[in-house]
Amino acid sequence: MISVVVSGIGGKMGRMVSETILKQPDMKLVGGVDPAVGGKTLSELFKIDDPTTVSSTIEDLLVKTQFDVLIDFTRGNVAPHTIEKTLEYRRNVVVGTTGIDGKELDRLGKMANELKVGFFLAPNFSLGAVLMMEFAKKAAKYLDHAEIIELHHNQKADAPSGTALRTAYLMSEGSKVFNKDTVQGEEKIKCALGGEVNGIRIHSVRLPGFVAHQEVLFGGVGEILTIRHDSLSRESFMPGVLLAIRKVKDLNGFVIGLENLL
Ligand SMILES: NC(=O)C1=CN([C@@H]2O[C@H](COP(=O)(O)OP(=O)(O)OC[C@H]3O[C@@H](n4cnc5c(N)ncnc54)[C@H](OP(=O)(O)O)[C@@H]3O)[C@@H](O)[C@H]2O)C=CC1
Numbered sequence: 001m002i003s004v005v006v007s008g009i010g011g012k013m014g015r016m017v018s019e020t021i022l023k024q025p026d027m028k029l030v031g032g033v034d035p036a037v038g039g040k041t042l043s044e045l046f047k048i049d050d051p052t053t054v055s056s057t058i059e060d061l062l063v064k065t066q067f068d069v070l071i072d073f074t075r076g077n078v079a080p081h082t083i084e085k086t087l088e089y090r091r092n093v094v095v096g097t098t099g100i101d102g103k104e105l106d107r108l109g110k111m112a113n114e115l116k117v118g119f120f121l122a123p124n125f126s127l128g129a130v131l132m133m134e135f136a137k138k139a140a141k142y143l144d145h146a147e148i149i150e151l152h153h154n155q156k157a158d159a160p161s162g163t164a165l166r167t168a169y170l171m172s173e174g175s176k177v178f179n180k181d182t183v184q185g186e187e188k189i190k191c192a193l194g195g196e197v198n199g200i201r202i203h204s205v206r207l208p209g210f211v212a213h214q215e216v217l218f219g220g221v222g223e224i225l226t227i228r229h230d231s232l233s234r235e236s237f238m239p240g241v242l243l244a245i246r247k248v249k250d251l252n253g254f255v256i257g258l259e260n261l262l
């Protein structure tokens, strides 16, 4: 039995992940942390009979709860503290939170490697999104012009999405620079051309109605290749999250990307 705690348990992902864990025969939800619902019991949050109270701080959770895996779906500016404290307690960590500073992530990755504790992060847990990134990486070997459009719900805290950044990183691995001969048009409205990673323009759309969507567009001579993925519900992330919870204890260090667990 894998005992799991959820950081961000009151959030959109935290709630769905918790409900999914509760249905697994080999997992037990033993607690959570989230200042938004701190002090509430698991009975109050979910349809179960469990008087365990949610912590408001990671320190409180670590002192009062024994667990095998912490899963974090919070915010990029708060997740590093939670990860660091959890690694200090030598407990495995699975992270879905995006928007974490790259240098912070490197530091925490080194910490996990030194401690030989499992630390897994996926900017996107959906299988379709992982394939979209793999296909974009493959196309990027042959095509030198590309832009990314990512579309999300309007409650998203970070832009661009972690998926878009990861896609651009995978496409330009080996430091390939895209769109070299594209005219640098004057922006009549600030940011009209989007943000840029190794020449790849990234455009972020935020509207109610969207869940998580991305198009990678490649331009060629007289042709356009479009690779598109749509998460139509947050259920799309659950199989990947469960896989990571089951595998993280075998990692003995930092691993990034669901493709490395498949
Ligand atoms: N990797 C993947 O496949 C996916 C990743 N994500 C990422 O997951 C993250 C969460 O997304 P989502 O659930 O939509 O966001 P929500 O805003 O719905 O949930 C985040 C929750 O974390 C809480 N929180 C804030 N600070 C802390 C803290 N220090 N400790 C514990 N909890 C805290 C928030 O409380 P409050 O509201 O009071 O701040 C909120 O309840 C985002 O970074 C998003 O990009 C989302 C979907 C899939």
Ligand SMILES: O=C(O)C1=N[C@H](C(=O)O)C[C@H](O)C1
Binding pocket: 098, 123, 124, 125, 152, 156, 157, 160, 161, 162, 163, 164, 211, 212, 213
């Ligand atoms: O905030 C979201 O919703 C999502 N965030 C992740 C990201 O930033 O890529 C994954 C997915 O796109 C949903």
